[in-house]
Amino acid sequence: MKRTKPKFKQIIDAAVVVIAENGYHQAQVSKIAKQAGVADGTIYLYFKNKEDILVSLFQEKMGNFIEKIEEEIAGKQTAAEKLLMLVEKHFSLLAADHDLAIVTQLELRQSNKELRLRINEVLKGYLKVVDQIIIQGKENGEFRADLDVRLARQMVFGTIDETVTTWVMNEQKYDLLKLTGQVHQLLIYGCGFFKPNS
Amino acid sequence: MKRTKPKFKQIIDAAVVVIAENGYHQAQVSKIAKQAGVADGTIYLYFKNKEDILVSLFQEKMGNFIEKIEEEIAGKQTAAEKLLMLVEKHFSLLAADHDLAIVTQLELRQSNKELRLRINEVLKGYLKVVDQIIIQGKENGEFRADLDVRLARQMVFGTIDETVTTWVMNEQKYDLLKLTGQVHQLLIYGCGFFKPNS
Amino acid sequence: MKRTKPKFKQIIDAAVVVIAENGYHQAQVSKIAKQAGVADGTIYLYFKNKEDILVSLFQEKMGNFIEKIEEEIAGKQTAAEKLLMLVEKHFSLLAADHDLAIVTQLELRQSNKELRLRINEVLKGYLKVVDQIIIQGKENGEFRADLDVRLARQMVFGTIDETVTTWVMNEQKYDLLKLTGQVHQLLIYGCGFFKPNS
Amino acid sequence: MKRTKPKFKQIIDAAVVVIAENGYHQAQVSKIAKQAGVADGTIYLYFKNKEDILVSLFQEKMGNFIEKIEEEIAGKQTAAEKLLMLVEKHFSLLAADHDLAIVTQLELRQSNKELRLRINEVLKGYLKVVDQIIIQGKENGEFRADLDVRLARQMVFGTIDETVTTWVMNEQKYDLLKLTGQVHQLLIYGCGFFKPNS
DNA sequence: AATGAATGAGGTTTCATTCAT
DNA sequence: CATGAATGAAACCTCATTCAT
Missing domain, CATH: 1.10.10.60 (Homeodomain-like)
Known part of the structure; x- marks a missing residue:
């Protein structure tokens, strides 16, 4: 191999x-x-060709990424705790490798449509993990019952991704990890973690 | 001129x-x-050159975009209503121009760093509008007092952007506008619109 | 006209x-x-076209040039005196118009072969004046009898032209006119003005 | 290399x-x-680029040129003999390569200012050789003591260059080499080789 | 397995000239 | 006479990929 x-x-x-x-x-x-x-x-x-380097790069790095997150999440009980771990790992893994952060957040997005589609294939594994957390949250009553899983997943990924991108574009001047708590709060509130005031 | x-x-x-x-x-x-x-x-x-076409394209289209959103928002009272209008306009304007949606969500992101920096300049106008809504929401008690404006803005933009991008990547098969309400709910809940259950 | x-x-x-x-x-x-x-x-x-501007420019300016030189020379008796006047006028006319000097010595030489051939046509009038001086010099015994008129003309024009070009390339820092006497001496000696030592 | x-x-x-x-x-x-x-x-x-081809062309060909001339000159004693050899080599080298003659006398002069400056750098080596001959001629009494070295060099180069250019423009119809003696005579007379008649 | 010299397709931009007004 | 907006041909250079060694 x-x-x-x-x-x-x-x-x-x-x-x-x-x-x-x-x-x-x-x-x-x-x-x-x-x-x-x-x-x-x-x-x-x-x-096979240059595109193959980039796809492999993403598979290799993001594969590790997903594996590590899945391992950590397995040890948590509630959806909220799992989501916290997801955000924390996402932030800490990228904060630990500045070059990788630049590559995934800024540079690789300049690739052509075909390459981005193949990259998205790799990303699906990550999004499935998010989906499972949300579904669990709905099932055990942590999250709203009327929460749309796909939209919630887009909020989770969109918010995390936008936060990391902004951090990279600001040349990683501040501590990304310190944002974990607040970002987590945004997400679980969005998911209706605390019931709206009745 | x-x-x-x-x-x-x-x-x-x-x-x-x-x-x-x-x-x-x-x-x-x-x-x-x-x-x-x-x-x-x-x-x-x-x-001036090819890049200038693309920057002007973005300025022209996104300029209109921001202007229209600002007009519509001006007529609304609460931050939540304004945010709803923002999401609705964002979705409806891109849903109304399929080609433009493809260009802004997928194609223009392939541009080089310099071009993207200039595009980001234009985007700042949009992000300011979001910031103002969030600040108003915090001031009049609609949103949590401990809400971080920058992070909230990143959630708002990240979620909307991710939603539109997913819709475009799915070849615009479903009705983007119908997602307005649910996306809006995600965002205002995230902002702590309804107080956590007491 | x-x-x-x-x-x-x-x-x-x-x-x-x-x-x-x-x-x-x-x-x-x-x-x-x-x-x-x-x-x-x-x-x-x-x-008629851009080339026509440049040829006309040369005709107009060089036409004046040749006319003025012919006028001045007519008042002189010996070939040596005429040559002195030629050098002096050549130098003084170009020293008086810095822009024209740059154009004729440096810029116009970058034109293509066809244009340069047409410019050379204009130059022939100037070269004829030189030829006549040399012929007169040979006839009245001022210059060597075995002097080749064409080669002598090439020395005269080549030396004057090279002197002016060097002056222009040195950004006209020194006084071109002050070189008149020495250049004249080079030329008449070359023409054998003073008989070789006997 | x-x-x-x-x-x-x-x-x-x-x-x-x-x-x-x-x-x-x-x-x-x-x-x-x-x-x-x-x-x-x-x-x-x-x-590196197209300009680099042309500069290298000139360096390569003119480099050879200068080397060959320096070698030949080293074997000569008097300044007059050296000058004769210089003219002969200059003429014979260009007469031997008709294409090169066209390129150096007509075509390369159409290049832009920057390229010509770089070409002039190469030419300086040639002009130094001329200067050394003239200085030697003055020191050993062959040439006039009041000869201006720079002007004399401009006469030497201007005359040779003009002669070759005229020959090329006349489509190399006559034998350039046969002009060697007469051109040499023009130059050394110009330098005052034979004392003016007393 | 490893090398690296050679390949060749493909696109942005300039500017002399025209012609409808 | 005068205008100036519109035209459109033409070329340098890069870089992913190959293949003989």
Whole structure:
């Protein structure tokens, strides 16, 4: 399996660095090869084409991402606690890797429609986790019974994503992790966690 | 004033159509000129360069957008009513122009960093409107007093944007406008509109 | 006759200024029109095309040039005196019009082969004057009998031209006119004015 | 070192042929590539841009030029002999390569100011050689003590250059080399080689 | 497995010239 | 006579991908 060979990860990590430093449109294959310490042609022994590098990058990094979040969530009971963990992990994982944050929030979004569709495929795993939390919340009465799962998921992902993007665009000047509590509150209130005043 | 001449709008509208149909990277100036019914060179009598077409497109369309929303909002009293109008207008304006929706949600995001920075400048006007609503809501007690304005704004914009993007990516198969009420509810609950159950 | 109308000269003078200030390749017809205070299209009422402006410019300016030199030379007796006057006038006329000097020595030489051939046609009048001086010098014994007229003419023109070009390239920092005597000496010595040592 | 690779010279030689045959402004990169038998893109593995081809062309050819002349001159004793050798080599090298003569005397002069400045840098090496000959001539009494070195150099270069240009413009119909003796005589007389008659 | 020299398609922009007013 | 908005052809350069070694 190619994906397990050392050069596979080596090239992906090089891609993250090169894209973060130079931007998506200035991340030529030759630059990535140089950063990875291999010849241009070697890239094509591990990846079908340039798009494949980027999709693999997202799969690899986001795969880890989802796995870690699922592990942490498994240990929590309530939907609200799970959501808190999700936000915290989402923030902490990106805050821990500045280059990756730049790549996922800013640079990779400049890719063409086809590539973004394939990236969205990868994202679906993450969105399913969110859906499960919301469904659980509705079932056990934490959240409103009339909550639309898809819309709630869009609020959760949209809010988290917009928060991280704003943080990256502000050059990560403030502490993203400190926002966890307030963002979590926005989300669970939006989900009707506390019953509207009766 | 160039921006008032008929060909200025003519070229911008042509750009929207061409980008929506062919994608950002396949929207050559010659295609836009052909669609607009002018010569390639004529484009450059009205725009400094290709980037200027795209920025002007955004300014023109989003400018209208913000103006219309501000007008409608002015007639409303409460922050919740204003937010409802904002969501409704945002959805209805994009639902009314399928091509424009594709361009703003998917295609224009592929532009390079410099162009996106200039687009963000235009967006700031929109975000200010959101901020004002949130501030009013906090002041008159509709919203939580401990609500962080910036985070709330990010939730509002992130949720709306994510909702529209999902709708566009699903090829606009369902009625975006029908989501208005539920999205609005998510947002005002998130803002603590109804006091947590006491 | 078009050439006598005021706008004809007006446009030519504008061309000299624009070319001197912007360089040959940045001297667009529209810039010349603006400098001349006329519309772009008006240029084409007085000149067949852009090349015609440049050839006319050279004819007009160099025509004056040759006329003035011929007048001055007519009053001199010996070939050596005539050559001195030629050098002096050549230097003084270009030193008096810095823009024209830049245009003739640097900018107009960037024109294409065809244009340069037409410019050379105009130059022939000047070269004939030089030839006549050299022939007279040979006939009356001032110059060597074995002097090749064509080569001598090339020395005269080449030396004067190179001197002026160097002066222009040095941004006209020193006094060109002060070189007259020494340049003259180079030329008449080259022509064998003083008999080789016997 | 790129400059030593065979394709470097191959492309430069192709550029000389293409420019000589088509003229400076009709010498597209694609034509040069075709003539050199390489792909368009290959050009850019050896040259930064089109201008770099032309500067390198001049450096390469004129570099050889200056080297050869310096070698030949080293074997001569007097300034007059050295000057004779300079004229002879200058004429013979250009007479031996008709295309190069066209390129250096006519076509390359159409280049823009920046390119010509870089070409002039290369020329300075040639002019230094001339200066040294003149200075030697003055020191050992061959030439006039009051000879201005800079003006004399301008005469030498101006005369030689004008002679070659005229020969090229006359389509190289006559034998340039046969002019060597007479041109040499013009130059050394101009330098006062034979004392003026006393 | 690894290399890296070579390939070649494709698009933005300028500007001389025209012609309807 | 004069205008100036409109035209449209034409070329440099980049970079993902290949393949002989």
